[in-house]
Amino acid sequence: xxxxxxxxxxxxxxxxxxxxxxxxxxxxxxxxxxxxxxxxxxxxxxxxxxxxxxxxxxxxxxxxxxxxxxxxxxxxxxxxxxxxxxxxxxxxxxxxxxxxxxxxxxxxxxxxxxxxxxxxxxxxxxxxxxxxxxxxxxxxxxxxxxxxxxxxxxxxxxxxxx
Amino acid sequence: xxxxxxxxxxxxxxxxxxxxxxxxxxxxxxxxxxxxxxxxxxxxxxxxxxxxxxxxxxxxxxxxxxxxxxxxxxxxxxxxxxxxxxxxxxxxxxxxxxxxxxxxxxxxxxxxxxxxxxxxxxxxxxxxxxxxxxxxxxxxxxxxxxxxxxxxxxxxxxxxxxxxxxxxxxxxxxxxxxxxxxxxxxxxxxxxxxxxxxxxxxxxxxxxxxxxxxxxxxxxxxxxxxxxxxxxxxxxxxxxxxxxxxxxxxxxxxxxxxxxxxxxxxxxxxxxxxxxxxxxxxxxxxxxxxxxxxxxxxxxxxxxxxxxxxxxxxxxxxxxxxxxxxxxxxxxxxxxxxxxxxxxxxxxxxxxxxxxxxxxxxxxxxxxxxxxxxxxxxxxxxxxxxxxxxxxxxxxxxxxxxxxxxxxxxxxxxxxxxxxxxxxxxxxxxxxxxxxxxxxxxxxxxxxxxxxxxxxxxxxxxxxxxxxxxxxxxxxxxxxxxxxxxxxxxxxxxxxxxxxxxxxxxxxxxxxxxxxxxxxxxxxxxxxxxxxxxxxxxxxxxxxxxxxxxxxxxxxxxxxxxxxxxxxxxxxxxxxxxxxxxxxxxxxxxxxxxxxxxxxxxxxxxxxxxxxxxxxxxxxxxxxxxxxxxxxxxxxxxxxxxxxxx
Numbered sequence: 085x086x087x088x089x090x091x092x093x094x095x096x097x098x099x100x101x102x103x104x105x106x107x108x109x110x111x112x113x114x115x116x117x118x119x120x121x122x123x124x125x126x127x128x129x130x131x132x133x134x135x136x137x138x139x140x141x142x143x144x145x146x147x148x149x150x151x152x153x154x155x156x157x158x159x160x161x162x163x164x165x166x167x168x169x170x171x172x173x174x175x176x177x178x179x180x181x182x183x184x185x186x187x188x189x190x191x192x193x194x195x196x197x198x199x200x201x202x203x204x205x206x207x208x209x210x211x212x213x214x215x216x217x218x219x220x221x222x223x224x225x226x227x228x229x230x231x232x233x234x235x236x237x238x239x240x241x242x243x244x245x246x
Numbered sequence: 247x248x249x250x251x252x253x254x255x256x257x258x259x260x261x262x263x264x265x266x267x268x269x270x271x272x273x274x275x276x277x278x279x280x281x282x283x284x285x286x287x288x289x290x291x292x293x294x295x296x297x298x299x300x301x302x303x304x305x306x307x308x309x310x311x312x313x314x315x316x317x318x319x320x321x322x323x324x325x326x327x328x329x330x331x332x333x334x335x336x337x338x339x340x341x342x343x344x345x346x347x348x349x350x351x352x353x354x355x356x357x358x359x360x361x362x363x364x365x366x367x368x369x370x371x372x373x374x375x376x377x378x379x380x381x382x383x384x385x386x387x388x389x390x391x392x393x394x395x396x397x398x399x400x401x402x403x404x405x406x407x408x409x410x411x412x413x414x415x416x417x418x419x420x421x422x423x424x425x426x427x428x429x430x431x432x433x434x435x436x437x438x439x440x441x442x443x444x445x446x447x448x449x450x451x452x453x454x455x456x457x458x459x460x461x462x463x464x465x466x467x468x469x470x471x472x473x474x475x476x477x478x479x480x481x482x483x484x485x486x487x488x489x490x491x492x493x494x495x496x497x498x499x500x501x502x503x504x505x506x507x508x509x510x511x512x513x514x515x516x517x518x519x520x521x522x523x524x525x526x527x528x529x530x531x532x533x534x535x536x537x538x539x540x541x542x543x544x545x546x547x548x549x550x551x552x553x554x555x556x557x558x559x560x561x562x563x564x565x566x567x568x569x570x571x572x573x574x575x576x577x578x579x580x581x582x583x584x585x586x587x588x589x590x591x592x593x594x595x596x597x598x599x600x601x602x603x604x605x606x607x608x609x610x611x612x613x614x615x616x617x618x619x620x621x622x623x624x625x626x627x628x629x630x631x632x633x634x635x636x637x638x639x640x641x642x643x644x645x646x647x648x649x650x651x652x653x654x655x656x657x658x659x660x661x662x663x664x665x666x667x668x669x670x671x672x673x674x675x676x677x678x679x680x681x682x683x684x685x686x687x688x689x690x691x692x693x694x695x696x697x698x699x700x701x702x703x704x705x706x707x708x709x710x711x712x713x714x715x716x717x718x719x720x721x722x723x724x725x726x727x728x729x730x731x732x733x734x735x736x737x738x739x740x741x742x743x744x745x746x747x748x749x750x751x752x753x754x755x756x757x758x759x760x761x762x763x764x765x766x767x768x769x770x771x772x773x774x775x776x777x778x779x780x781x782x783x784x785x786x787x788x789x790x791x792x793x794x795x796x797x798x799x800x801x802x803x804x805x806x807x808x809x810x811x812x813x814x815x816x817x818x819x820x821x822x823x824x825x826x827x828x829x830x831x832x833x834x835x836x837x838x839x840x841x842x843x844x845x846x847x848x849x850x851x852x853x854x855x856x857x858x859x860x861x862x863x864x865x866x867x868x869x870x871x872x873x874x875x876x877x878x879x880x881x882x883x884x885x886x887x888x889x890x891x892x
Binding site: 091107118130134157164165166169180181183190191196197201222239240 | 517521534535539543552591595604605616624670681
């Protein structure tokens with residue numbers, strides 16, 4: 085399964101091929117070139133996990149865009165898995181002291197042999213969190229013209245809902 | 247290949263068939279005359295023979311009509327055959343309570359000689375035994391007249407049945423059904439079936455394709471114009487800078503602005519990279535995420551999750567003879583340990599949870615770091631905007647001092663930027679694939695390439711479906727026309743072949759008068775030097791013609807079939823009976839003829855001379871509705887009974 089982008093996310097981040105913010109009116113710098121397609125996915129997922137809300141699976145692109153985590157995200161797989169477990173325990177209203185259910189959920193979501201550290205069901209859920217995160221992102225900000233504008237706007241979004 | 251009837255029997259069937267068995271012997275004579283008075287079940291026997299051979303489905307009423315009386319619940323009819331020397335018994339079992347009739351077959355070759363459900367004759371024979379063909383050899387005497395009758399189609403029906411031409415009709419009906427099925431399936435995509443409808447769909451697709459060409463052209467034109475304008479903007483920027491730089495004071499200020507702008511771009515780029523690196527670590531994004539990760543890690547420690555003992559440990563333990571505590575492990579303990587092992591996680595599950603737990607425990611971050619990057623970034627962006635304004639202001643001041651050339655250049659630059667903005671919007675309208683943007687821009691398939699592609703795809707699918715359906719229907723029509731032609735041509739050839747064979751037989755048997763079949767057109771049209779085309783033949787000759795036709799026809803069947811006939815001469819006067827009696831015996835390999843006593847004179851006595859190959863059976867009524875089977879010529883001759891008395 086692995087990672088699948090929400091529909092229209094490519095357009096929102098101005099991807100032309102692998103280049104983000106390709107139509108930026110400001111002169112392009114190296115920084116924009118370093119914004120990966122996985123960064124776009126990750127930004128959406130974080131917002132979805134934060135909101136603990138699953139999106140519609142039909143609002144995903146038909147095919148995965150990446151297997152596993154890119155090098156720039158090395159060491160983050162376990163933390164992402166932790167955030168997914170946290171979001172699911174909350175969404176399913178598992179009591180904090182329900183030892184058996186917590187263990188069951190972890191077994192359901194995690195897989196040692198997977199590149200994402202998630203089971204296939206876990207991958208699928210993460211993609212659905214990306215959908216709800218993308219919806220939250222698009223509701224909150226206009227399509228960014230360049231990376232710096234996006235970074236400022238994304239940070240503002242996290243801090244506007246404390 | 248040969249089929250012979252070796253006998254039949256019945257139980258609990260109405261009339262004299264309550265208990266009757268006719269045995270023709272394993273090697274039946276060529277001719278058998280079965281004398282049965284009227285009302286004893288000749289017609290019923292003929293029908294049961296036909297139904298048993300074809301495995302006909304009887305209605306409950308038909309079954310109950312066969313019931314001997316209310317005291318019996320079940321009945322039976324069995325016909326015995328010899329097919330190429332092998333014996334087959336076909337049983338029709340009647341259940342008068344539920345009105346059902348089921349068929350069973352006993353084969354000598356079958357394992358144990360037992361009965362098997364259904365009719366299990368050799369495949370080729372079973373395919374041949376269709377009701378329309380069986381009618382030809384388990385023969386209803388009236389059919390002879392129908393075969394002759396030009397106003398009916400019995401003769402051609404018989405040819406069609408024997409040579410399987412009816413299959414062509416079945417094929418035609420199957421084609422109709424497939425075409426209808428395809429049209430119904432296609433109706434969900436397009437209702438067009440006719441040429442006009444397809445033309446309409448083709449025009450509709452062409453329209454969408456033209457729209458796509460137009461949109462592509464627009465996009466190319468717009469992109470080209472934008473590239474021109476970008477170059478123009480760069481040129482105008484350069485010319486404005488050059489014009490401004492003619493003033494030494496302004497030149498120094500512009501140089502400072504340009505230099506600072508370059509520094510700012512570098513700083514913004516660096517900050518963006520630093521911010522992006524921070525963003526890629528979840529605990530650095532926001533304190534809330536850090537808190538959640540640490541809370542979950544803490545909870546796992548508090549709950550002592552995961553269990554440190556794995557299911558593998560217990561599975562291994564269950565194989566040991568002694569527990570770690572030293573106590574022996576017996577079958578009961580082993581079973582309990584194996585069962586409870588499933589409650590523990592596997593080693594790899596424990597490992598992944600432990601890895602996550604460790605990562606959560608060690609998670610740390612400084613969300614303030616991101617906040618600081620953003621603060622700096624915002625500051626640089628603001629300064630960049632200010633520098634841009636400064637540059638604009640310098641230009642405005644210069645123009646205010648009366649520099650008309652600069653004013654013109656700036657006006658041109660303004661127009662250039664405005665047009666670029668308009669064209670960028672045009673490009674977005676033309677190219678956006680984002681469904682939400684498409685809706686908010688209110689674009690349609692006529693103004694947006696992605697929507698136009700989707701429209702073309704849909705219209706092409708409609709056209710394709712309609713074209714395929716129409717083509718399918720046309721192919722079906724051609725196929726049916728071919729089948730009709732094949733059927734018609736085959737019938738002509740076969741008819742001519744049967745007619746010629748019939749005439750050869752008639753030449754041999756009707757030596758005194760030359761009667762020929764001139765045409766088979768539904769019925770048989772005869773001609774003779776003396777009778778003209780419309781008939782005038784005697785009834786005996788007419789019957790002989792019908793039988794000659796049937797034998798010619800059946801001679802081509804893959805099996806030599808017996809001929810069973812009911813009252814072949816009853817309607818004929820004595821002179822004609824003698825003629826028929828003399829004529830027809832030579833036609834068939836096995837003939838079973840049901841006769842009544844009044845047919846003896848003239849017809850039956852024609853067989854008396856053929857001593858060795860004739861078998862005589864008389865079915866005589868005795869008390870209680872039962873019958874006695876009397877074999878032999880003498881009993882046949884001696885039997886006297888008033889017809890209609892039973």
